[in-house]
Amino acid sequence: MTGTPRRWADEHAIVVDLGFGDAGKGVTVDLLCVRRRFGAVVRANGGAQAAHNVVAPDGRHHTFAQFGAGTLAPGGPVPTHLSRFVVVDPFALAAEAGHLASLGVRDPFALVTVDRRALISTPWHQAVNRARERARGAERHGSCGMGVGETMAYALARPEDAPTAGDCAHPARLRRKLNRLAEYAGRGEDFPDVEECLLTYRAFADRVRLVDERYLPELLAASPVVFEGAQGVLLDEWHGFHPHTTWSTTTTANPLALLAEAGQQGAARRVGVVRTYTTRHGAGPLVTEDPGLGAVLTERHNGTHPWQGAFRVGHLDLVAHRYALEATGGVDTLVVTHADAPDRMRAATGAEPRWCTGYVDADGAPLRIAPGAVPDLGRQERLTAALLAARPVLSAMPDGPAAAIGDALGVPVEAVFSGPTREDARTTWARESRAVAAHGGALG
Template identity: 75%
Template sequence: MTAHAIVVDLGFGDAGKGVTVDLLCATGDYGAVVRANGGAQAAHNVVTPDRRHHTFSQFGAGTLAPNGPVPTHLSRFMVVDPFALAMEAAHLVSLGVADPLSLVTVDRRALISTPWHRAANRARERARGADRHGSCGMGVGETMAYALDHPDLAPTAGDCAVPSRLRRKLTALAEALGVQGPGGEGDPDLEECLEAYAAFAGRVRLVDETYLPRLLARAPVVFEGAQGVLLDEWHGFHPHTTWSTTTTANPLTLLHEAGRPGDAHRLGVLRTFTTRHGAGPLVTEDPVLCARLPDRHNRDHPWQGAFRVGHLDLVATRYALAATGGVDALVVTHADAPDRLGREPRWCTEYRDEAGTPLSIAPGPAGDLDRQAALTRRLAGARPVLAPIPEEPAEAISRALGTPLAAVFSGPTRADARVVTERGRAVPGP
């Protein structure tokens, strides 16, 4: 049986996880896409060869596979937003996917993100003023924080099938957060939420902890990560991070729990240049690149902030590889960027501080946020040492990182991919 695949972003997100998962599901025999972190704030863009476009948030990015949609499993590590899931399903219907919600299984233990969480998230971010963290404004972090403080009262997907229990938890949630609804329009409507969540429980398949081990034994799956390693809750540049483990740790944990440790091929995805949304370090940032490399699917966002672009950052990428424990192969996207740039592409080979002294970075133990905040302050004064990329960018990246290529994308669709590795390892060939 083909190994399970783990897709992880080696940057700040937006590297191309969606197109990678779409390619895998189009060319390989995968039984499901398993979402292993994040929530509705994910935005994985897939453009099919016939130019249909969908931004995947909670559905797996294999839903538009040419041989039929690949089912989605939302694991216990997901933060599920039933309202957002219904909206996403509606758009998939408009693209020709019949009954998308019937494709979804949800672990009953997965947390539910509600309008109360979203309102609290936005109020907290507004209160930060100029010190915003770069939140997506979807309430995912607030959901995680509330669950840590109130583990027995945090609403879960399983609660949606038990109206009395969910009512009790939502009432406690509203009282604890004490916020108004989105836009200051008053409190979210409890009855409306209860009705919507009951409909959610009736349309998807809620499963227990025995489901995923059986799924993994039956067929290979693709673990689709969200955000990027440089935004990881423990290894990212605090506080400009996500409340989510964005490394390969969650998929590896799920495999270990299922008795299948090591039974996966890890794919690291990165662009030929570096991007991030909103506040936080971007050492190689260059406004010229932002103007010359526009991204129609990633633009300035009212909550995340500006979409920023910089030169390919080998220092940060090596940091991400160390933080996630390495990968088995690389998927490089936007290989056509040098042609669009109109000049010789460059990459960052080293950081120096303001005095010109080399500055090195390395991940520390998970949980030391004071250390990560200190690292963020150091990066604020870092200066990139830039050099021309010596050859075709994808091949140069592979050699510089000592990691083989799996696939190279020179455009937005699976038809624009050049598969490098052999069938059965990373990205299967057509």
């Protein structure tokens, strides 16, 4: 493969999923935090609907939602910063902290700083979100049902009433906002009591460290950080296939904006993550979908979700991943996960693994896709309609799938995972492999 990755030096890292999510951002962040020490993992978009699975070599497993996926690093937990772009759910954060404590992480809340400007998602947002999704019936968007999109929509419509993390330290102000939110949502028998919620939110404010806009620039100046993205570029609020998208910027735009605000424009390595096959949760286009692959490539930590729907599997979609690369402005290196999947496909079906090199429309004419101007959701909706009718052009995947994917996408491969843990990863740099081993993890 042509191209050589830049040396790691003292750069920040940005981890972005070049698919529909679930590609392996968690294990990638875990590996990066073992390879070297970072001052923090900075969450740069999304909220509690993120689900980044990390399995430690000793068998401990955690699904990271709001905590950064460097929390189980063997050299000691890497702190988490929830930036102003994150939608914070204090109830879900408390549950996640409890599970991390059961895995041996001491005082997980002490690891967390939160930008006071970050919106908080509440049970009222969640209830309205679920009601809207139920009302769509067969036209569901594929929401996670966690209220993140509803939180964003409410803040856009009523910015003065939108609860923030900083409000949690000011009960009177938060009470006023929650009462207005409860009136907006309507009364339901499952809705909590405002006063009870205030107790939880006050406890949240007491346990985590709430910070202002000066904190992150100081952190970025003090040490490199990893920006951990949520969801995938193909679900981006502007570039994704509307309306089956998230209310979140899933490209590298948010981390780059935070770096620019701190006077560190572009001072980061952008790491894209892809599988050796393409997946998505729930409704929306998946041009290469093959139910037969789904039966072969079952996953312990991904299945049917009560709100999103089924976990869908398709052949590796080079067209979609090239679109994602263009939408996010490119990446510097790739991490390829599930490198063992092509052999499992071959053993189970007797057929050679395939990948998609093009699309054709309903008439058999070539269909080309490219990101458009932002914002233009009408264009994205028309693109969605075209993709729902499109068919893939499939050919045999070359031997050595990870290297072949790097060549096909024109990006050097930094690491390859053939299993779920950091010990199942192989990096391209022997020097860094020795550094990992020195921290207690062998890369095979």
